[in-house]
Every structure is written in structure tokens, then in C-alpha cells.
Amino acid sequence: MKFDLHQALNQLTLNADWVGLRQVNETTTTHAVRDGRPESSGRSFSQGVMVEVLAQGQFGYAATNRFDQASLQWAAEQAQQQAIATAKWAVHPFTADVRPKAVGQYQSPFQQPFDLISIADQLDLLVKVCETLHVSDQIVKTSAFAQTLETEQIFVSSNGSDTYQKLGLVITDYEATAQAGNVIQKRTDNGPLARCYQAGAEVFDPEQVLARVQRVGEQAIKLLTAADCPTTTTTLVLAPDQMMLQIHESVGHPLELDRILGDERNYAGSSFVKLADFGQLVYGSPLMNITFDPTVAGEFAGYAFDDAGMPAQREYLIKDGLLLRGLGSLESQARAKVPGVANCRARSWNRAPIDRMANLNLEPGSSSFAEMISRIESGVYMEANRSWSIDDYRNKFQFGCEYARLIENGQLTQVLRNPNYRGITNQFWRNLVQVGDRSTLEMYGTPYCGKGEPNQCIRVGHASPTCVFNQIEVFGGAA
Numbered sequence: 001m002k003f004d005l006h007q008a009l010n011q012l013t014l015n016a017d018w019v020g021l022r023q024v025n026e027t028t029t030t031h032a033v034r035d036g037r038p039e040s041s042g043r044s045f046s047q048g049v050m051v052e053v054l055a056q057g058q059f060g061y062a063a064t065n066r067f068d069q070a071s072l073q074w075a076a077e078q079a080q081q082q083a084i085a086t087a088k089w090a091v092h093p094f095t096a097d098v099r100p101k102a103v104g105q106y107q108s109p110f111q112q113p114f115d116l117i118s119i120a121d122q123l124d125l126l127v128k129v130c131e132t133l134h135v136s137d138q139i140v141k142t143s144a145f146a147q148t149l150e151t152e153q154i155f156v157s158s159n160g161s162d163t164y165q166k167l168g169l170v171i172t173d174y175e176a177t178a179q180a181g182n183v184i185q186k187r188t189d190n191g192p193l194a195r196c197y198q199a200g201a202e203v204f205d206p207e208q209v210l211a212r213v214q215r216v217g218e219q220a221i222k223l224l225t226a227a228d229c230p231t232t233t234t235t236l237v238l239a240p241d242q243m244m245l246q247i248h249e250s251v252g253h254p255l256e257l258d259r260i261l262g263d264e265r266n267y268a269g270s271s272f273v274k275l276a277d278f279g280q281l282v283y284g285s286p287l288m289n290i291t292f293d294p295t296v297a298g299e300f301a302g303y304a305f306d307d308a309g310m311p312a313q314r315e316y317l318i319k320d321g322l323l324l325r326g327l328g329s330l331e332s333q334a335r336a337k338v339p340g341v342a343n344c345r346a347r348s349w350n351r352a353p354i355d356r357m358a359n360l361n362l363e364p365g366s367s368s369f370a371e372m373i374s375r376i377e378s379g380v381y382m383e384a385n386r387s388w389s390i391d392d393y394r395n396k397f398q399f400g401c402e403y404a405r406l407i408e409n410g411q412l413t414q415v416l417r418n419p420n421y422r423g424i425t426n427q428f429w430r431n432l433v434q435v436g437d438r439s440t441l442e443m444y445g446t447p448y449c450g451k452g453e454p455n456q457c458i459r460v461g462h463a464s465p466t467c468v469f470n471q472i473e474v475f476g477g478a479a
Contacts, residue, residue: 003067005049009156011069014076016083018054018096020157021072022307023047024349026149031119033126033144036134041123048349053079057093058086059331063350091335096159098330102309106165109297110200114148114168117201122146125204132210133176135217138224141177142217145193146170146204147447161309169300169459170203171196171447174213178220185223185417187216187402190241191384196300196445196459219403222415228476229404229419235379236421236472237372240442242401243464245385247360248446250425251283251290252460254394255317256451257328257336258355268451269392272425273323278338281323284429289363290318292327292341299359300445300461307353308344315341317360321430328355347456354452359461365435372434372468379407380474382419398422418477428469436465 009021025047032039048065053076060083062075126144133142149169156162174189189195189212197203238246254271258264273281294303294312303312308329317325326332328340332355346353373381387400404419405412445461 005154005156006162008069008072009158012073012076014053014080016053016055016080018099018158019076020052020099020155020161022050022052022346022349023154025152026348028147028149030147031123031126031145033123033130035142036127036130038123038127041119046348049075050346050349050352051075051079052352053083054094054096054099055080055083056087057095058083058090059094060084060086061352065349094331094334098308098334099157099159099161100309100330101157101159102155102161102163102305102311104163104304106304108166108168108198108302110168110202112201114150114201117204122204125206125209128206128210129174129213132213133174133217135214136178136221138178138180138221139176139217140179143173143175145173155305155307155309157309163305163309165303165305168198168200169196170199172203174216176217176220178224180224183224185220187220187223188384189213189216190444191244191402193447194241194244194384194444196447196461197443198298198300198302223403223417226415226417229380229416229474231475233471233473235376235407236469236474237376237379237381237407238467238469239381239383240440240464240466241384241444242382242399243362243467244444244462245388245399247290247362247462247464248357248449248460249388249390250394250397250428251318252327252357252360254425255327256355256357257326257332257338257340260326261332261336264451267453269394272393272395275336275338277323278326279322279324282321282430283318283323283426284321285432286320287365287432287435288318288321288429289316291316291361291363292343292358293361294342294358296359296361296461296463299443299463301358301459302461303358306342306344307346310342310344312342312358317341327357329353345458347458351452351454351456354456356451356458357449357460359463361463362435362465362467364438364441364465366437367434368437369440369466372436372466373407373412374410375434376407376468377409380416380419381405381407381412382421395425397425419474420476421472421474423472428472431469431471432467433470434468436467438465440465
């Protein structure tokens, strides 16, 4: 018999200002193939309920995976006791205003349901991916990974919230490693695990997948004989698959309000951004326009309501280079007195929601790719993240990419290997001089953005056009 969350809420006996129940059911199917041989294949199911209670101005949380009234009553009482116990050390008193009434539904867009592709067909495709990646005997390793997730989330609360959200998620990763003597180079399908979407079985279209991975294998071979990236200060062009990480690390994390308030300082670091900077700080050049937008169809972190019930909508975090609002839930907004967004998110049923990124995008400009390159006398073009390092304040960073091309006299010329670049966040973004048009816009994501104690690996989406930055330090692997 299907468990009735509404009835369970009504039957709770609790002296609290507000109570919410969030049920999450998630089925995960994973397949991995290495060098053309199936390596692992499995399916898992996770289900449970988080009970959230507001009492004496504070929130308490407790979760259970037992679907009976006694277990929910126990969890509610545990959450209430936690809230009361923390009240004496409260840094801010909350009311039910930070848990608005939410009513509605959401479903991920898809063209073909997952059940249209059988396990046998999916594994067969992954084997063919490995075979296609193996373009030469110099390819010493190939791997193909695919994961699909079907997630249902039901949220009800004592002030009338009633939402149902159903997500269909796809993650793929195709990689080729090439070797010639002591030179080893790896090329991936736009970066490790970067192809993450809300979609269906259409993601596994063999013609499209195999065409992409053919290019991955060929580029891995070319990197073996490529020149090392020069060490110089020059014009840097970043492809959308690298802009994904640039946005994530130097915009997303620094703008999380709980991080700025100090909540993450002992674990994941703080931020160079201060509360007084909102509405004042020139974050980047006038070409920099960053939006928070869980409403983008097919992007990895789409939803209609966050886990506190706030309706999701498109908001500018940075407009014309000026910092306007932070990545902060209603709770963080109340504490910081800074405008935020609908980003109170939890990784699973047994985690409390905190301030997280969702879909964070750089809006397109007006230049085609050919126009951007033609304007550059000397520079370096880079694709796909390989490594990253950024300090605890999300200020100084150093990123490495898989693949690069030299730009000479308005033309892409020789392939370069081991490309890296470094910078300081505001200075880097203020050197943004060209932003590609919508024809250069691409969408990627990550399934493993870690934050919180206990850790929550959240799903995040990023879309960006190709971008050009002036006066950037680039260097090769030997520098």
C-alpha cells in the first residue's frame, strides 16, 4: 500500500510552529565498461523521509527510512528536541516566513523514456564507445560510464505546502588515454563527468555519441606529439566546457551566503566576498552577466521549488559586471539582509537543506566563435578541465585543461598539451573582453559538488558561451 505523506503529517502530535515532511525516492542505474569489457553494472534504490520542525525560533531535523506513523512521530520528536536544544545558542530567530506555502508539480523534460533502451543495448553502446575511442594502438586505455537516475520528491508542510517533483537525470563519461614512451595524455568527452543533463534515453543516440568519441580518441593521439603550452601572459579563450568550472569555482562558491556568513569556514572555506559588497562590487567587466536559473529546460539542476518551498525563478546574480545578489536561501537572506535565490537544497532524504548552487549560467553576448578568434593576434584557446586549485577564499586559482590550440594572427594553429592558467577572481573577470553569442553556448554540469557536514554531493548545472580574457598568465606542464 502506498504511504500517504499528507495523512502522516496530519496524524503527528507535536507542539511546534511549523512541520515539514520531505520524501525522496531515488532509483540509480549504473554501467561501466573499460577497454571494451563490461566492468560493473548495477541498480540501487534509496527511500526515506526528512522531518523538519520549527520550534522556539530554530529548526531541527531528523530522518527515517521506515514508512510507518510511529517512526515519523519519533523523527518529529527528535527534530523538535534538537530545535529546542539549539535555541539557547541561536544566532538568529526564525519564523515560518522562511518556509512559504508551496503548491505545484515539476517533471524533467525528455524525448524518450529510459525504458526505451534496454540494459543490453546500453552496455552494447558503451562497448562500441570503447572500440571507437581506440583509434590507434597508442590508445592504452578506454572507458565508458553511464548513469541514469529517476528521482521523486514529495513535500508537504503544516502551512499547506504540497509539491511533487519528478526528475530524470543522465550522467555519461567517455575517456581515452594515449601513451608514447613517457608521454601520457588523456582526453574526455568535454571533461570528466561533465555531460550531465535532465533528459531521457535520447542522450544515448548511437550516431551522436560515436561521432563525439571518435574526435575524443583522435585528439588524445594528437596530444602525444603536441608542443607544450608556452609560459606567457596572453589572451586566453575558454571553451564552454572549461567555463563551466570557472563559473563554478570563482563565482558560484564565493557567492554562497552561508559561506560568507561563516557556516562553511571550518570545512570548505570562506569567501573573499563581504556582505557590504552586494550592490557595490564590480565583480567583472560589463560583459559579465551571471544568472541563477533552475527553470532552464534540460539543465542538470532544474526544479520548480527548492527544498524549503521557495519557487524557483531566473535571477541575475551579476549584471553588467555588478554584484547584485547572493546564493542564499530565505534563512540566509534573513540573517545576511542580502537578496538571494531559491537554492535551499539537500542531496538526499537524510540530509538537511543548505545553500547550494543549482543552474548557474553566463548569459551569451554577441560574437560568433569565428569573429572572436579573428580579432586575436596572439593567444591560447583551451578546452575541458583536467585539474583545479583555488584557495579557501575562492580568490586565487590555478586551473589545468586537457587540450589547447595556439592562436596566431586570427587563426587557430598548432595543438598544445598540458595547458594551464592562473588568476585572481575579480581581476580575471574584469579582463573579460569578448563573450560568444548563443551559437557558442553549451550546457554541462557536475554530479559531485561537495559541501556541508555531513557532506552533501549536490548536482549542479552550468551553461556558458565561449569567452575571451586579456592579459592572463598561461603556462605548460613543466612550468
